[in-house]
Amino acid sequence: MGFLQTYARVLGLLAPDKWVAIGLALAALALAGLQFLEPVLFGRVVDVLSGADRLPQDEVWRQAVALLIVWGAVGLTGIAANVAVSLLADRMAHRNRLAVMHRYFQHVLAMPLSFHGDTASGRLMKIMLVGTDHLFAIWLSFFREHLTTFITGFVLLPLTFFMNWRLAIILLVLVLVFIVVAAFVVSRTQEAQEKVEDFQSQLAGNAQDALSNVVVVQSFTRMSAEAKLFGDIMRQVLDHQFPVLNWWAVVSVLTRSASTVSVITIFILGTWLHMNGQASVGEIVSFMGFATMLIGRLEGAVGFVSRLLMQVPGLREVFSVLDARSSVPEKFDAIDLPRVRGEVVFDHVAFGYPGGGRILNDVSFTAPPGKTVALVGQTGAGKSTAMSLLQRLWDPIEGQVTIDGHDLRDISLESLRRNVGVVFQDAMLFNRTIRENLLIGRPDATQEQIEQACRMAEAHDFITRQPQGYDTRVGERGAQLSGGQKQRLSIARALLKDPPILILDEATSALDAATEARVQKALKVLMEGRTTFIIAHRLSTIRDADEILVFDQGRIVERGTFEELVELGERFAELVRTQLSGAEAKKANPVAA
CATH class of the missing domain: 1.20.1560.10 (ABC transporter type 1, transmembrane domain)
Structure with missing residues (x-):
C-alpha cells in the first residue's frame, strides 16, 4: 500500500x-x-x-x-x-x-x-x-x-x-x-x-x-x-x-x-x-x-x-x-444451532498445518449423545489436534466433522462454541474476580446458580474462605490460587455454561494425587449426561470411558473399552504396563521418586 x-x-x-x-x-x-x-x-x-x-x-x-x-x-x-x-x-x-x-x-x-x-x-x-x-x-x-x-x-x-x-x-x-x-x-x-x-x-x-x-x-x-x-x-x-x-x-x-x-x-x-x-x-x-x-x-x-x-x-x-482473513471463515448463511443432542461424528478426517505434513489421516469415529470417549496416545499422535477440529479452531483438509448431522463448516461459530465446553490443563483464568471468571460462559447466571455450580465442582468452600469471597480477584492467570483451586473453578465455569458436549484436555495432569482425587470427583459430576471427550496421559482417569481411541501417528490404531484393549495386549496394554511399572518403581523407591 x-x-x-x-x-x-x-x-x-x-x-x-x-x-x-x-x-x-x-x-x-x-x-x-x-x-x-x-x-x-x-x-x-x-x-x-x-x-x-x-x-x-x-x-x-x-x-x-x-x-x-x-x-x-x-x-x-x-x-x-x-x-x-x-x-x-x-x-x-x-x-x-x-x-x-x-x-x-x-x-x-x-x-x-x-x-x-x-x-x-x-x-x-x-x-x-x-x-x-x-x-x-x-x-x-x-x-x-x-x-x-x-x-x-x-x-x-x-x-x-x-x-x-x-x-x-x-x-x-x-x-x-x-x-x-x-x-x-x-x-x-x-x-x-x-x-x-x-x-x-x-x-x-x-x-x-x-x-x-x-x-x-x-x-x-x-x-x-x-x-x-x-x-x-x-x-x-x-x-x-x-x-x-x-x-x-x-x-x-x-x-x-x-x-x-x-x-x-x-x-x-x-x-x-x-x-x-x-x-x-x-x-x-x-x-x-x-x-x-x-x-x-x-x-x-x-x-x-x-x-x-x-x-x-x-x-x-x-x-x-x-x-487478515480467518482460516476458518463463517458462511454468510451459517446455521445458528440451538442446544444439540451431542452426537459427534468424524468421517474420514485428515488434517495438516499449512506448509507441513499430515497430523491426522483418515480418522473416523462416532460419539453417541451422552457417551464418554477417551483419546490416548503418545505426545504428537494427533489427540489434541482432533479436538481442535471439533472446536473448529481449524478445518479438516479432507473429510468432515459433524454434530447432530451438521457439518461444522455450515454452523455459526458462536452457536458451535456455545454447545461445546472445554476444561483445559491450564485453567486460563482472567485477572478479574472469581465471580467474573465464572460468568464468562453464562453472563446471566444468578448468584444461586453460581454457588450451586461451585458446590458441584468442590469449589464453594475454598471460595468463601477468600478475603472477599466471590469478589476476590484471582491475579494474572489465577496466580493467587493453587493449581487445584484454579482447576475446580474451571470445572465450575463449565458446569455453569452447561454445554451438551464437553472436552477435558489433560484436565488433571498437572495436579498431585490428593488434589486430582477431588477434581476427578467434580469432573464426574460435570460429565453426567454430556457427550464427553477426554484427552489423558494418566490412563487411570479413563477406566470408565465408554470407548477409548488409541492414536498413533495421526491414525486410530485401536478402539474399545479399557478391559477390551488390555486383553488385546497391544499398544494400549503396553501403555498401561508402562505406567503401572512406573508407579511400582515410585512406591519401591519413594526418595528417588
Missing part, C-alpha cells in the same frame, strides 16, 4: 461520520477563503491610505472605515469557524479512534489460533494502541490544519494570478519547490522508517514475552540478558531513526530558506513593478501577506508529511491486521 493510498484509507475510515466530515470540509473551505481575504483587505487599506492625497478626506475615511469593518467581520468569522472546526474535529476524531479500536479488538479476538500463534500478543497490543493514536492525530490535524493548506494551495493560490500574475509566479515556484523536495525525501526515508516500526514492534513483543515469563527470567537470572536484548533492539531503532530525522531537519531548513528568499524576491520584484506602474503598493503588501501565510502553511505541511511518514508503517500494521 503506497504512501498516498494509506493516507486515503485513513480518511476513508471516517465514512460513518461522512456528514460531519463534509461539514468540516466546507468549514475549512470557508476558513481558507477568510484567510485569503485578510491580505487582500490589508492591501486595499494600504492602497486607500497611500492615495489619500488624491481623494477628499471624507472619502478616504469612508473607504478605510468600510474596509476595517469588513476586515473585523472576516476576523471574527474566522475565529468562530476555527472554534467550531476544533470542537467538531476533536469529537469526531475521538469517537472514530475508539470505534476503530473496538473493531480491531473484536477482529483479533475472532481470529483463529493459527493467527495468534504467529503473532505475539504484545505486538498486537502495540499495533492497536500506537496505530489508533496515529489515526487520531491524522484526523485531527487534517481537519484543523491540512485541509485548509490543501485548499489554499490548490484553489486559492490560482486566484492570486488574477491579482498580479507576475508576483503569483513566485508563490507558485515556492509551492513547487516544496512538493519536489518533500517527494524526494519521502522516497529516501520511507524504507528506513518501516524498519524502525518493525524494530519497535519487536521491542513490544520482547517486553511482553519477558514480563509474561517473569518467573522464568528471575529464576534463571536472565534479568541482565533480557535487558541487554531489549537495549540491542533499542539501539537498532535509533540507528535507523536518526537518518530519517536528519533528512527532515534538512527539509525544514530548506523550506524556511525558500520562504525567506520568496519574501525578499516579492519585495524586490514588487518594487520594480511598482516603479513601472505594474503593481500597486497594496498589491505588494497583499502578496507579502500571502507569502507569510503560505510559509506558515508549508512549514506546517513539512511537519505533517514528516510525521505521516513515521506513522505510515504503524498504520499499515493496523490495516494488515484488520485485513
